[in-house]
Amino acid sequence: MKALALHLALIGALLAVQVVLPPYHYTNVARVMVLAVYAMGYNIAFGYTGLLSLGHALFFAAGMYATGLAVHSAPALLALPLGMLAGAAMALAVGLLALRTAGVAFMIVTLMFAQAGYLTILYYGPVTGGDEGFVLAREARMLAGLDLSADGPRYLTALAIFGVALLANLALVRSGFGRVMVAMRENEERSRMLGYDPFRTKLIALTLSGLYSGTAGAAYALMFGYVGASFAAIQYSILPLLWVLLGGAGTVLGPFFGALLMFYLIDLSSSVTDASNLVVGVALLVLVLFAPKGILGTIRERGARWLP
Amino acid sequence: MILEARGLTRHFGGLRAIHAVDFDLTQGEIHALIGPNGAGKTTFVGLLSGRIPVEAGTIRFAGDDITRLPAHRRVRLGIAYTFQITSIYPRLSVHDNLALAVQQRGAADLGRETLAALERVGLAGRAAQEAGTLAYGHQRLLEIAMGLALSPRLLILDEPTQGLANAEIDAFKALVRSVVPETTVLLIEHNMDVVMDLADRITVLNAGEVLASGPPAQIRANEAVQTAYLGG
Ligand SMILES: Nc1ncnc2c1ncn2[C@@H]1O[C@H](COP(=O)(O)OP(=O)(O)OP(=O)(O)O)[C@@H](O)[C@H]1O
Ligand SMILES: [Mg+2]
Numbered sequence: 001m002k003a004l005a006l007h008l009a010l011i012g013a014l015l016a017v018q019v020v021l022p023p024y025h026y027t028n029v030a031r032v033m034v035l036a037v038y039a040m041g042y043n044i045a046f047g048y049t050g051l052l053s054l055g056h057a058l059f060f061a062a063g064m065y066a067t068g069l070a071v072h073s074a075p076a077l078l079a080l081p082l083g084m085l086a087g088a089a090m091a092l093a094v095g096l097l098a099l100r101t102a103g104v105a106f107m108i109v110t111l112m113f114a115q116a117g118y119l120t121i122l123y124y125g126p127v128t129g130g131d132e133g134f135v136l137a138r139e140a141r142m143l144a145g146l147d148l149s150a151d152g153p154r155y156l157t158a159l160a161i162f163g164v165a166l167l168a169n170l171a172l173v174r175s176g177f178g179r180v181m182v183a184m185r186e187n188e189e190r191s192r193m194l195g196y197d198p199f200r201t202k203l204i205a206l207t208l209s210g211l212y213s214g215t216a217g218a219a220y221a222l223m224f225g226y227v228g229a230s231f232a233a234i235q236y237s238i239l240p241l242l243w244v245l246l247g248g249a250g251t252v253l254g255p256f257f258g259a260l261l262m263f264y265l266i267d268l269s270s271s272v273t274d275a276s277n278l279v280v281g282v283a284l285l286v287l288v289l290f291a292p293k294g295i296l297g298t299i300r301e302r303g304a305r306w307l308p
Numbered sequence: 309m310i311l312e313a314r315g316l317t318r319h320f321g322g323l324r325a326i327h328a329v330d331f332d333l334t335q336g337e338i339h340a341l342i343g344p345n346g347a348g349k350t351t352f353v354g355l356l357s358g359r360i361p362v363e364a365g366t367i368r369f370a371g372d373d374i375t376r377l378p379a380h381r382r383v384r385l386g387i388a389y390t391f392q393i394t395s396i397y398p399r400l401s402v403h404d405n406l407a408l409a410v411q412q413r414g415a416a417d418l419g420r421e422t423l424a425a426l427e428r429v430g431l432a433g434r435a436a437q438e439a440g441t442l443a444y445g446h447q448r449l450l451e452i453a454m455g456l457a458l459s460p461r462l463l464i465l466d467e468p469t470q471g472l473a474n475a476e477i478d479a480f481k482a483l484v485r486s487v488v489p490e491t492t493v494l495l496i497e498h499n500m501d502v503v504m505d506l507a508d509r510i511t512v513l514n515a516g517e518v519l520a521s522g523p524p525a526q527i528r529a530n531e532a533v534q535t536a537y538l539g540g
Contacts, residue, residue, distance in 0.1 A: 176411050176418075183408050186397045193357070193391070194454065195383035195412045 003252075003308050007170055010253065011163045018155055028267070030155045032260050033162040034219050035239075039247070039255030040169050041212025042240035047249035048173060049205040050185030052103075054237050055094065055110030056213055058117040061232035063087040063214030065121070065128065068227035071136060076143040080218050087214010088207050090117075095206040099199055111237070118232040133228025141222050154223050161219050162256075165212060170252050172208070173308050181205050182250070213240075242280075246287055248294030252308050257295050310335045310462060310492050315365035316355055325351040327516040328365070333462065336489025340503045341496045343513035344536065349496045350392055352513065353464045356494075357389040358382045370461065383412075386461030390451050390468060392496070398440025402431055405439050405450055409457035422457075429453040429483065445476050452480070456487065463487065464494045469502055481506060504528075512536070 014033070021029060038060055045051040067076075067083030074082075098109040121128045128134075138149050146153040172178050183191040184201050192198055221227050230236070239262075240255075247258025262280065269279035291298045300307040311333040318326040325348045333339055341349050354360035356367060358379030366375045374382055383389075397405050407422045415421040426432040429449050434442065439450060448468060455463055465484075469477050477499070484493055484506055497503045503510065503524070510527040512519040520530045527533055 179404070179408060179411065182400070183397065186399055187395060190391075190395045190397060191408070192380050193359070193383060193389050193395075194409050194458065195380050196408075197378075197380045 002306060003170065003174075007166055007252065010256070011159070011166065014159055014162070018152075023151060026151050026155055028263065029260075030151075030158040030223065031220075032263050033158040033256075034216050034223060035243070035263070036256040036259045037162055037165045037219070038213050038216035039240045039243040039259045040165055040252075041209045041216065043244045043249060043251075043255045044169070044172070044181075044212065045206050045209035046241065047244055047251070047254070048178065048185065049181040049202055051099075051202060051206060051209075052107055052241075053098075053110040053206075053209075054107045054234075054241075055098075055112075055114030055117075056209070056240055057232050057234065057236035058094065058110075058114040059087045059091050059210040059213035060217040060220075060236055061117060061121065061229075062090040062210075063217030064221045064227050064231055065217075066214070067218035068134065068136060068221040069127070071140045071222070076141060076148070076222055080143065080222065083218025083221070084211060084215045087217060088211035090214070091210020092203065092207045094210075095203045099202050099206065111234070114232070114234070114237055118229065118234075121229045121232050128229070129227070131229045133226060133230075136221065136225040136227065138225070141225055143222060148223050149225060158219065158223060161215065165215065166252065166256070169212075170308060173252060177201075177204070185250075242284065244294070246284070246294055248296030248298070248300070251294070251296035251300060254294055254296040261295070309333065309368075310370055311356070312368045313356065313365065314367075316352070316362065316367065317364040318351055318355055318360060319363060324516045326355065329513075329516075329518055331511065331518070331521075333492055333494060334509075336492055337508040338484065338488055338493045338495060338506050340507035340510045341494060341513060342498070342500075342503060342510060343519070347513040348516040349513055350466055351516075353389065353466060353494065353496065357387055357464055359389070383458065383460075386458075387464065388455040388458045388460035388462070389464045390455040390466060392466035392470070394444075394447050394451050396439050396447060396450055396454070398438070400439055401435065402426070402437050402439050402442065402450060403435040406431075406453055406457055409454040413457065413459050425453060425457040428456070430479070445472050448472060449476070449480075452483070456483075460491055462492045462494065464496075466496045467498060468495070469497065469499050477502060 042056050045053055063083035063086050066086035067079045070079035070082050094113050098106055101109050122130055141148040143157060146157060148154050148157060180196050180201050184198055188198050243258035243262055244255055246262055247254030265283055266276050266280060270276035293301055296307060309332050313329060313331040316326055316329045343349055351360060355362050358377060362375050366373060369385060403422060406425050407418055410422045410425055411418055423432060426435055431450060452468055469480055507524055510524055511521040512527060512533050514536045519536055520527055520533050
């Protein structure tokens with residue numbers, strides 16, 4: 001009850017804050033919300049199930065490209081769910097092979113898959129636009145009458161997707177299956193000997209993770225009107241890991257706050273120095289040293305044990 | 309017969325850890341498996357529970373051939389296993405540890421049934437505690453409780469009393485007696501008092517093979533067993 005109220009309050013606050021946000025931040029927070037959906041997806045696999053993937057950009061890009069390409073000839077209302085499914089399907093396919101490995105091998109295999117995806121995008125330049133990508137026409141970005149190239153509808157669409165994703169995430173981690181995901185992370189052998197199928201559990205978790213990633217990629221394409229290979233590159237596999245670590249792995253609210261903080265950290269530091277990567281590096285170092293469980297993880301440890 | 313194993317074999321390289329073992333369990337009995345260190349006891353029950361793949365031979369459980377069934381499927385059929393080396397979820401609460409077992413068995417009211425499972429082993433007062441911070445004896449108890457909470461048809465206990473105090477051992481014996489005959493118990497045990505007290509039948513394993521099998525009195529009198537294991 002307390003947890004549900006807290007998560008609803010965040011959604012409410014994001015709804016209320018639009019009246020005071022200046023245009024620049026209006027766009028930024030919309031962007032952060034979509035990226036937070038990506039981070040939540042990453043967290044389902046990494047934070048809750050213990051799957052350290054280095055290839056999630058593949059799932060994000062699958063959603064982005066599926067929607068971006070489909071929207072040339074189909075309405076956005078159809079292209080969006082197509083992108084979501086593409087993310088899930090890609091994760092399912094990768095999982096069927098990669099989940100035969102664990103630990104470092106899993107990291108390497110997922111990294112290789114994502115790298116292969118990235119090269120595929122570059123190779124099929126005539127379709128994908130190569131490393132330049134392509135821009136979506138304004139007409140293509142009409143989602144059921146909402147013009148996603150305009151600030152207001154874009155913010156509200158991002159908030160709607162974020163809100164649904166957040167509440168679904170909360171429901172997932174409090175469900176019986178959510179408990180089994182955590183059990184796999186904590187002690188796979190014990191879980192197996194309680195009758196839970198490790199492969200099946202991890203495959204479902206990874207597919208859900210891919211669904212979130214694909215959703216974020218698809219929404220990003222429609223909201224910001226650009227599809228590009230850089231979103232399939234290794235940086236976009238590392239970023240959600242950093243957001244989740246910063247916000248708190250294995251917490252429902254962590255991914256959002258991690259993404260928000262990192263976004264503004266880069267934004268602010270790049271306005272005063274060219275070495276914004278250095279600022280990020282220092283921030284992460286501080287985090288690892290003083291709050292290794294991330295923001296929400298630390299709050300949970302210091303008393304709010306009920307935080308999901 | 310709830311379980312029948314025939315010609316069960318598992319070698320590790322040149323080491324004949326388990327070799328051509330025939331073994332039966334009668335529904336509702338407490339069956340002790342004894343033998344010197346390295347005799348192959350853990351390996352043998354690993355084959356029964358599915359933790360270790362069978363090399364040759366067959367296992368039938370309640371009439372079905374389970375030889376090739378993965379471990380988690382065997383658990384669902386009713387074979388529970390508690391580890392020789394305590395294996396719990398150290399970072400989860402005692403309650404959550406047990407809830408995972410209760411949930412697997414299926415529960416209409418998870419909270420209430422988990423509490424009942426905690427009370428059964430006397431851990432209800434520590435429900436909120438992180439399992440890894442429990443005293444060693446309580447961790448062993450939690451492990452056994454997780455096996456019991458599955459409501460298994462066959463409960464395999466791998467040296468459950470190792471490291472327990474005498475009072476705890478008495479509580480453990482009462483606990484095991486309370487689950488038969490609904491549950492059949494296969495007990496690996498080095499403590500001969502516990503074995504002689506609880507077991508309806510005893511099987512002695514030595515160097516991967518069955519040395520003898522029968523009621524306690526018969527095993528006690530068996531010369532080969534005395535030489536190999538009981539030390540005369
Ligand atoms: N995975 C493995 N690889 C190689 N050898 C193994 C493996 N597991 C067990 N062994 C060997 O097989 C033999 C039987 O081991 P097992 O653990 O089954 O004995 P045990 O009867 O349970 O002994 P203890 O009473 O010490 O628990 C031992 O010699 C052991 O070293
Ligand atoms: Mg052993």
